[in-house]
């Protein structure tokens with residue numbers, strides 16, 4: 067408060083020099099004018115913030131992968147905010163405008179440059195909630211919602227467990243939908259690593275999606291149901307520590323559940339953090355592995371969870387491994403194209419993003435290592451390099 | 467600007483258009499669309515309402531306010547993303563045949579409406595021409611396409627151990643083409659020069675489709691430089707499609723200095739002497755009392771004073787020497803050193819642009835005005851412009867800093883903010899600008915140092931240029947007889 071006062075003191079001083087009657091009018095206008103420019107009714111979107119973003123000169127545009135792929139003002143961060151504002155004000159209503167609200171990789175690259183600390187994906191979630199409430203959410207996305215709500219995972223004909231018997235354990239491992247259905251090898255290596263070092267770990271008999279896609283797409287009520295069920299079942303597992311292979315799951319369980327009023331009563335960790343803990347305790351023994359790798363920071367891990375050092379320290383602990391850094395690295399990493407469900411909402415843009423990132427990585431080494439199953443799948447698709455998860459490299463080194 | 471508004475005519479949309487156009491007939495539209503698709507390919511043309519809306523504005527503050535009032539500045543008929551100079555040449559030939567306006571577009575950070583398609587027609591967005599073509603260490607040059615974003619260019623150079631030295635506050639949100647078209651100036655310009663000084667040669671398409679290419683040489687004596695016509699022409703005389711620029715090795719050392727002065731004159735005098743002695747600080751920024759209070763309220767010693775910050779950078783030994791000379795000059799002229807603090811604070815916060823976002827929805831009309839003047843008239847210009855702005859009913863703040871310096875003179879960068887007590891915000895805005903421009907001209911300054919003319923400054927160009935404007939109009943007519951290139955701008 068004091069800081070705010072100091073910040074605006076120069077204005078207050080200038081106003082104090084005006085005639086008394088003018089002073090009053092200026093202050094009243096300053097405090098009340100905004101209302102005129104916001105929607106009359108209640109909205110879930112923070113239109114006040116969206117308006118600030120819409121009036122920004124796009125200070126984050128150079129780093130927004132969606133804009134850099136589309137190369138069109140329509141996809142500029144402030145451009146999307148402007149259309150969001152016009153939608154919320156009822157001044158535009160086209161399907162194109164609605165669809166644009168989903169063209170975001172939820173990568174938070176914008177946030178690091180934003181003077182307001184906005185991440186455009188957070189702003190857009192509110193708009194999407196309003197679109198859901200007004201029955202304007204695109205049909206394809208309603209299909210995704212139905213799939214998740216009915217099958218408890220985003221993948222069709224899917225699996226929701228590792229098929230293991232629950233057991234008495236301190237650690238709960240939640241693999242996540244993508245690992246269970248597309249990258250089982252990550253779960254297998256993770257479980258084997260933990261077994262090998264003698265950690266008692268259990269899994270859930272039926273893993274429901276963490277709900278991140280529901281939250282991202284604005285299906286707030288459905289998301290809350292998933293959050294309530296998952297928070298409850300995690301508590302009932304009795305485990306005080308829970309580890310996940312997917313950064314999006316960690317972020318959702320840890321931060322989004324708490325914000326939605328369903329805090330998870332366990333210490334939620336990403337596998338990279340846990341592996342490092344075990345290495346530092348001398349429990350994981352790593353052997354020589356002669357490999358040149360390039361590490362790709364997953365956006366959510368690096369920017370939302372600030373887990374940047376841990377995966378690097380895990381890799382550096384492996385004798386013989388040399389880790390290269392791409393030009394856009396650590397908190398400045400660039401999205402692989404899968405984030406924010408972009409591959410579903412805007413497949414062409416998603417591929418352009420992927421190609422751009424992949425070409426930066428495969429210039430540096432034949433093997434790309436990452437710590438997110440979705441990123442791994444993305445890089446696998448380009449076939450320009452070998453794409454591995456951190457757990458696989460750790461496991462390989464332990465078994466040399 | 468027209469005060470007559472037309473309602474947005476597209477289905478389901480509800481907004482007014484400030485510069486309305488008679489829409490093309492359906493057949494004309496279809497025909498032009500097909501032609502454009504033939505030139506640039508289907509994926510590089512759009513006539514969707516969404517895209518047209520997205521290209522309806524730049525960063526002209528009053529036009530941003532119009533959004534709140536339910537208005538859209540102007541809608542182009544088509545948006546086109548060329549990929550080669552040949553594409554642009556063919557677009558220009560077609561535009562001449564169809565008599566369609568063509569407005570080049572970079573990243574829309576221009577602050578005077580220069581990129582607003584006031585006559586509809588075609589927006590030529592340059593963003594898909596953003597390749598780095600060559601980096602030459604021996605010649606210290608880089609050759610790039612103009613659609614490249616400033617920060618992405620600077621990031622590329624930094625990774626390779628160089629800098630362009632052109633760091634405008636809009637580095638993150640503007641393109642090389644926009645800089646050249648507006649004759650932009652970076653915050654480090656006192657050492658590295660403005661974009662005009664940084665340019666070596668270019669390729670461009672003239673309004674009737676002719677492609678020119680100037681030679682990359684350090685200097686030549688082969689007649690007037692035709693390529694220079696494009697500099698500062700704001701897309702009214704052609705479209706820049708490639709440029710070779712000077713680059714510098716990334717500075718080895720940076721020295722930060724900050725001083726407080728009781729009077730603006732003393733600080734101005736210090737900088738004048740520093741430059742006269744042949745020292746060119748990369749950054750020199752001098753704030754008047756109001757702006758000092760606004761930006762440096764955290765440093766106690768700055769209260770009631772004017773802050774000067776200097777950043778010297780380059781070769782280690784040279785920078786150390788320059789640092790001690792500039793320190794001596796400042797202290798001899800009444801400056802008191804306050805350490806690195808304010809300079810470091812500026813470096814850290816220089817891209818935090820919040821004003822328009824914070825103040826516009828609060829009905830505060832806000833803008834900045836940059837002008838240049840020779841040393842001998844500098845204080846007179848500063849005082850008369852501040853008084854002129856303050857004299858307008860509703861102005862709450864009028865302040866300035868000086869941020870680009872020459873041995874011969876200085877650029878002042880004014881800020882005004884206010885809330886109209888009577889009349890519309892747009893009228894209030896025009897009135898303040900009018901007062902400021904008149905005061906500037908009267909004091910012998912130039913009405914723009916680096917933002918350009920656009921729509922907003924057009925009314926004062928005649929007084930600024932005198933009979934040169936007639937010559938410029940003759941050139942425009944010869945090069946663009948159909949007036950298709952960015953019409954309605956620069957008083958042309």
Ligand SMILES: Cc1cc2nc3c(=O)[nH]c(=O)nc-3n(C[C@H](O)[C@H](O)[C@H](O)COP(=O)(O)OP(=O)(O)OC[C@H]3O[C@@H](n4cnc5c(N)ncnc54)[C@H](O)[C@@H]3O)c2cc1C
Pocket residue numbers: 123524525569570571572573574575576577580581592612613633634635636637639640641642643644645646647648649650651652653700701702704705706707819916917952
């Ligand atoms: C926050 C902020 C800070 C700023 N700071 C500075 C600063 O420090 N220094 C400074 O000089 N300016 C500054 N500006 C102004 C603005 O950034 C510059 O005018 C910039 O040069 C515009 O670039 P752009 O790519 O955004 O161009 P646009 O706004 O898109 O276009 C500007 C003009 O250039 C024309 N144009 C664009 N590309 C081409 C091309 N390839 N060939 C021919 N014509 C073309 C357009 O038709 C238009 O007339 C600032 C603006 C903002 C919003």
Ligand code: SF4
Pocket residue numbers: 129130131132133143169170171172173174175176177185186187
């Ligand atoms: S979250 Fe990522 S994709 Fe979305 S606007 Fe921000 S930078 Fe762009």
Ligand code: SF4
Pocket residue numbers: 118119120122123124125126127143144147176177179180181182183184185186
């Ligand atoms: S996210 Fe922040 S920096 Fe980016 S456009 Fe919006 S307000 Fe500007």
